[in-house]
Each structure stands twice: as C-alpha cells, then as structure tokens.
Amino acid sequence: MIDTHEPALDAAPAARFDTLPLDPKLLRAVADSGYLTMTPIQAKAIPIVLEGRDVMGAAQTGTGKTAAFSIPLLQRMLKHENPSVSPARHPVRALVLAPTRELADQVAENVKKYAKHTHLRSTVVFGGIDMKPQTLQLKAGVEVLIATPGRLLDHIEAKNCVLNQVEYVVLDEADRMLDIGFLPDLQRILSYLPKARQTLLFSATFSPEIKRLAQSYLQDPILVETARPNQTASTVEQRFYGVTDDDKRGVIRQILRDRSIRQAIVFGNSKLGVARLARSFERDGLRTAALHGDKSQDERLKSLDAFKRGEVDLLVATDVAARGLDIADLPAVFNFDVPFNAEDYVHRIGRTGRAGASGLAVTLVTRADTRLVADIEKLIKRKIEVEPFEVEGERPRFESRRRREEAPVEEEAPAPRVSRPSFRPVAPSADPFFDKPYESSERVEPAAWEKGKPTSPAPKGLSAYIKPKRQVAALFGGKPKAPAESA
DNA sequence: AAAAAAC
Structure with missing residues (x-):
C-alpha cells in the first residue's frame, strides 16, 4: 500500500x-x-x-x-x-x-x-x-x-x-x-x-x-x-496487485466480496475489452453496465444514470469515464488494465474518495505492465509496492485442465494460492526523489513556473509533446527487456 | 499496446 x-x-x-x-x-x-x-x-x-x-x-x-x-x-x-x-x-x-x-x-x-x-x-x-x-x-x-x-x-x-x-x-x-x-x-x-x-x-x-x-x-x-500537482487524494487506499491475466476477473470478484464493496467502476483500456469484461461480470450475476465510445449516446447516458442511481453495482468503462465524473460516495475503483497514461491513473482513481470520503483503488498489474507502473510511480511521486495476491478457489480453466492431466487429483476445497506473474515485489528504495518536500506556491507568475527553462515563447503545436525518454525502473527485480527480445 | 471528440 x-x-x-x-x-x-x-x-x-x-x-x-x-x-x-x-x-x-x-x-x-x-x-x-x-x-x-x-x-x-x-x-x-x-x-x-x-x-x-x-x-x-x-x-x-x-x-x-x-x-x-x-x-x-x-x-x-x-x-x-x-x-x-x-x-x-x-x-x-x-x-x-x-x-x-x-x-x-x-x-x-x-x-x-x-x-x-x-x-x-x-x-x-x-x-x-x-x-x-x-x-x-x-x-x-x-x-x-x-x-x-x-x-x-x-x-x-x-x-x-x-x-x-x-x-x-x-x-x-x-x-x-x-x-x-x-x-x-x-x-x-x-x-x-x-x-x-x-x-x-x-x-x-x-x-x-x-x-x-x-x-x-x-x-x-x-x-x-492547492496540492502538489498530479497528486492523488490522501483518502484513497491505493493497492497494486501482481496477477496473471487469467486471474484478473476472479481477483476483482474476490475483493468485492471480501471487502463487501457495494459499488465500483472497473476501468479497461479498450472498448472491446470493456464490452467483453462487462458481459463476463454480467454472467457472474453482478449487476453490470458498460460505458465506452462504441455505445450509442443514449446507452452511455443510461449506463451512467443507472450506476449513479445504484441500480447497477459495476460500471465497466474505458477512459471516457476517467475524468471529472462526480459519482457520490463511490467506494472503489479497479484498474483491470493499467492505464497507458500515468495522468489517467490519477483521474481514474479520483472517481473515488471524493469530497473527503474514503475510497479504495486497486490496480491489477501483470508482468507486461512494468513500465506503466514505473510511470505512475514517477508521476505521483510515491513508492509503489506491487503485492502478491492470494487467490481463492480454482485456477482458471485451461490451467487447471492441464494440471489435471499431469497429476489427477481428488479435488476438495482448493487451497488458496498466490497469483504469480513471476515477479517479486519492489525492494524499498533509498531514492530521495520520492520524499521530496512539497513547496506550496500560492501565486506564481508564469516565468517562475519553469525555473531554469528557456524564456523563449512557449512552444506551440507538436514540439510541446516530445517527451524525454522514459526510464524503466527495475520494478519487478528484472532487467529492462533487451530490444531484440521485445520485438 | 488506446480512448476521446462530428456527421
């Protein structure tokens, strides 16, 4: 945490x-x-x-x-x-x-x-x-x-x-x-x-x-x-669980149950993924609505309204719902996918813990998300610990079938297991970067916004978007992927 | 690896 x-x-x-x-x-x-x-x-x-x-x-x-x-x-x-x-x-x-x-x-x-x-x-x-x-x-x-x-x-x-x-x-x-x-x-x-x-x-x-x-x-x-920019609300409990893709749905269901969560938004990165995920939760008997750009505007407004009125428990959404939407007393947000932009992480989890209320934000992290988590860590200037997650019940179907062939078992109550995407949690870092004190600035004239930056006129257009090369933190204890390997 | 915003 x-x-x-x-x-x-x-x-x-x-x-x-x-x-x-x-x-x-x-x-x-x-x-x-x-x-x-x-x-x-x-x-x-x-x-x-x-x-x-x-x-x-x-x-x-x-x-x-x-x-x-x-x-x-x-x-x-x-x-x-x-x-x-x-x-x-x-x-x-x-x-x-x-x-x-x-x-x-x-x-x-x-x-x-x-x-x-x-x-x-x-x-x-x-x-x-x-x-x-x-x-x-x-x-x-x-x-x-x-x-x-x-x-x-x-x-x-x-x-x-x-x-x-x-x-x-x-x-x-x-x-x-x-x-x-x-x-x-x-x-x-x-x-x-x-x-x-x-x-x-x-x-x-x-x-x-x-x-x-x-x-x-x-x-x-x-x-x-009024706060350090890009800051997340201090009333939101943020957790990152290392899981496999196959375990993601089960992990969300388990957390919903274990914590008796009344209502939550589940964010996914793609419209298709969100539509499928919503159907899957629906099959599990959860009252679910989907919100993404491939739905008609009528359906979009209906989904959101039903969620706000408490007629559905889960709103499965793309980043169309990430920003600004004010949903009173929303107890939890899940990131089924880690967002592509770290800024969107801040906005997504900002749907909970509003107006001083408490909230829970759970992000499911697979091995492929290393770099994205490092980006979030850097943006919010907080050390992120990716925790292992103890999954109850059976393994996802294809895995358990394979296991049965290898060693037929008399299955009773399956023992809890840890969802392991084969990485280990981050070691505590001594990086002073994460503990930099915040300097409040009440009225800052523009010239002072960018100390040490050239005073030439602000760049217009695309040049403003050229970002410095991102650094890959050794978040999972491994080395950054070699270029040849990543292709 | 994507989404959003017009028809």
Missing part, C-alpha cells in the same frame, strides 16, 4: 462562501446546494477569477473545481453586463469546453444550478444526439454555453451560434483539451473567439509540457494550486 501521508497544506479554517463579494442570487443558489464553506481550490481561485485574471488551476480530483470557476464567472457576468449588446439578445458570453460528453453534461447541470436564480441562461451541446433541439436552444439565446469540441464546431459552421461576443473561456480537464488529439479542434474554436477575454484552465494533472503550452493561451496568468 502507498503511504498517503500528506502535509497539511491548508491549515487555515475553511472560509465560508458568504464571505465572498457575490450577488445574493448566487449565494442563495450556493446555499440551496448545501455548500457552506469553500474547498481550498475554491478559496484560492474564486477571488482571482473575480479580479478578472487568467487562471491555471490545479487541484486534486473531487475538490470542487467546477464551482471554483462557474460561480465567479457567473458573478462577473452579472456585474459586468456588456453595454454594447442588448441583454435581450442573449449572446454567448461564456464558453466552457470539456473532453467528454458526459462531463459536459455534468458541468452544464452544475452551471444551471448556480445560475438558477439569475437571468443568465445556459445550455450544453455535444455529439451523438440530434442537433435540432440544441440548435433551437442556441437560437433562443444563451449566455453560458457548455460543449464538447466536435459538436460545437458543427454548430459554429452551421451558424447556429456566434461566438464573437465571448468574454470568458474555460477549459475543463485542460491538459486533456490541450492534448494532441484535441488541439486542432480547440485551436479552430479559439480562432472564432475575441482575443480580449478571460481564460481559465482547470485540471488535476498538468505536465510541465502542458503547463508551458498552456501559457500561449493565457494572458498574464496566475497559477493556483
């Missing part, structure tokens, strides 16, 4: 929302939502957003980033009406972009909640569903538009919305939005917006490359971070 001790970074008593210079309409909505005090990211970011500054905000998963940008933006929109435009025309004044449809939907729900006592209208547009109702909403006029990139471009090109009056832009899960897969769409969208605007970037993970790239989209920004 990972040492989750965190230094107390924000010892000051939590400030209340009603100490902020907010319109009574917004304070009432906040109170309606049941919120009294601010989380650290909210306490730090809201005053700065109110000042009109560009912000890059980094805070742990599940600490209220959505409210941290939407509440102060609504306040600014109430206070600074655009005098050149009649309010009756409802031009889009604030644009929020999110990387998945479900997340856009969730953000929109929150914005609506905070704006409900104001005259400000909002709507959400994303792909996979009929454009017409969205078009009608847009033509009726909205001040706040929440969107995924592809569908927004469709609406822009169809002239269903005009974005030349946008004063505020938010990139939720900003590091993903600036990722190579989204960047072209993002740049096209930004090209339709006025240059003079306030831009906010929020995420739980920001790599140094992305931080640098992000600066080219911000003006004189302030970095707000």
Whole structure:
C-alpha cells in the first residue's frame, strides 16, 4: 500500500462562501446546494477569477473545481453586463469546453444550478444526439454555453451560434483539451473567439509540457494550486496487485466480496475489452453496465444514470469515464488494465474518495505492465509496492485442465494460492526523489513556473509533446527487456 | 499496446 501521508497544506479554517463579494442570487443558489464553506481550490481561485485574471488551476480530483470557476464567472457576468449588446439578445458570453460528453453534461447541470436564480441562461451541446433541439436552444439565446469540441464546431459552421461576443473561456480537464488529439479542434474554436477575454484552465494533472503550452493561451496568468500537482487524494487506499491475466476477473470478484464493496467502476483500456469484461461480470450475476465510445449516446447516458442511481453495482468503462465524473460516495475503483497514461491513473482513481470520503483503488498489474507502473510511480511521486495476491478457489480453466492431466487429483476445497506473474515485489528504495518536500506556491507568475527553462515563447503545436525518454525502473527485480527480445 | 471528440 502507498503511504498517503500528506502535509497539511491548508491549515487555515475553511472560509465560508458568504464571505465572498457575490450577488445574493448566487449565494442563495450556493446555499440551496448545501455548500457552506469553500474547498481550498475554491478559496484560492474564486477571488482571482473575480479580479478578472487568467487562471491555471490545479487541484486534486473531487475538490470542487467546477464551482471554483462557474460561480465567479457567473458573478462577473452579472456585474459586468456588456453595454454594447442588448441583454435581450442573449449572446454567448461564456464558453466552457470539456473532453467528454458526459462531463459536459455534468458541468452544464452544475452551471444551471448556480445560475438558477439569475437571468443568465445556459445550455450544453455535444455529439451523438440530434442537433435540432440544441440548435433551437442556441437560437433562443444563451449566455453560458457548455460543449464538447466536435459538436460545437458543427454548430459554429452551421451558424447556429456566434461566438464573437465571448468574454470568458474555460477549459475543463485542460491538459486533456490541450492534448494532441484535441488541439486542432480547440485551436479552430479559439480562432472564432475575441482575443480580449478571460481564460481559465482547470485540471488535476498538468505536465510541465502542458503547463508551458498552456501559457500561449493565457494572458498574464496566475497559477493556483492547492496540492502538489498530479497528486492523488490522501483518502484513497491505493493497492497494486501482481496477477496473471487469467486471474484478473476472479481477483476483482474476490475483493468485492471480501471487502463487501457495494459499488465500483472497473476501468479497461479498450472498448472491446470493456464490452467483453462487462458481459463476463454480467454472467457472474453482478449487476453490470458498460460505458465506452462504441455505445450509442443514449446507452452511455443510461449506463451512467443507472450506476449513479445504484441500480447497477459495476460500471465497466474505458477512459471516457476517467475524468471529472462526480459519482457520490463511490467506494472503489479497479484498474483491470493499467492505464497507458500515468495522468489517467490519477483521474481514474479520483472517481473515488471524493469530497473527503474514503475510497479504495486497486490496480491489477501483470508482468507486461512494468513500465506503466514505473510511470505512475514517477508521476505521483510515491513508492509503489506491487503485492502478491492470494487467490481463492480454482485456477482458471485451461490451467487447471492441464494440471489435471499431469497429476489427477481428488479435488476438495482448493487451497488458496498466490497469483504469480513471476515477479517479486519492489525492494524499498533509498531514492530521495520520492520524499521530496512539497513547496506550496500560492501565486506564481508564469516565468517562475519553469525555473531554469528557456524564456523563449512557449512552444506551440507538436514540439510541446516530445517527451524525454522514459526510464524503466527495475520494478519487478528484472532487467529492462533487451530490444531484440521485445520485438 | 488506446480512448476521446462530428456527421
């Protein structure tokens, strides 16, 4: 298990929302939502957003980033009406972009909640569903538009919305939005917006490359971070079990049973794998729903809703569910596959342990995952111990059959065995890297973000993505594979 | 080794 001790970074008593210079309409909505005090990211970011500054905000998963940008933006929109435009025309004044449809939907729900006592209208547009109702909403006029990139471009090109009056832009899960897969769409969208605007970037993970790239989209920004970047919530118990592929399903079932886990998300790396895994759990009698990009949008929303309502126990999902989704009191997350990007590990396990609740995150590790685990270890700056797992019951079918041929046995209650992917746990390392103290930075001007880095303009485009060569830790006690062998 | 986001 990972040492989750965190230094107390924000010892000051939590400030209340009603100490902020907010319109009574917004304070009432906040109170309606049941919120009294601010989380650290909210306490730090809201005053700065109110000042009109560009912000890059980094805070742990599940600490209220959505409210941290939407509440102060609504306040600014109430206070600074655009005098050149009649309010009756409802031009889009604030644009929020999110990387998945479900997340856009969730953000929109929150914005609506905070704006409900104001005259400000909002709507959400994303792909996979009929454009017409969205078009009608847009033509009726909205001040706040929440969107995924592809569908927004469709609406822009169809002239269903005009974005030349946008004063505020938010990139939720900003590091993903600036990722190579989204960047072209993002740049096209930004090209339709006025240059003079306030831009906010929020995420739980920001790599140094992305931080640098992000600066080219911000003006004189302030970095707000409330914990060491890329940090996982200290309330989440993280475990890594070394297993074989054949044992993975059984291990999950066993943990669910042994720990009496009510509900969990199981993450897989591929759509096909997730679909198969979901069917397998279904056959085992678990109430299961699948969520991935090959499902219709209708099915996706139904799966998520059923899970949130507690009608299904297991949500088997790709990384479409990794980021941002707020599922109340989710007790556990399983990584059936180790994620390809270490950042996604942080986001996946961030679905549990939200808002200070406790949670369990189990990652199943096979011998082939050595490098990926080393990447995670490096990102979260914590020593990872891969533990052996004691499996109850029979071996997976093909193995037990083979064993029977060799030595026929009178099978009674099968003895527990250890799932052994033929590696040994990591030896404790003396690497001081993992115990580096965290230096809190409340207001850091961009130049200081990258100490010692060249002060030349931030690189635009692909050069920002060239990562340094990854180092393979001798995680399983073995040597890194020779190139000839790995082919 | 993949996923996501438009039709």
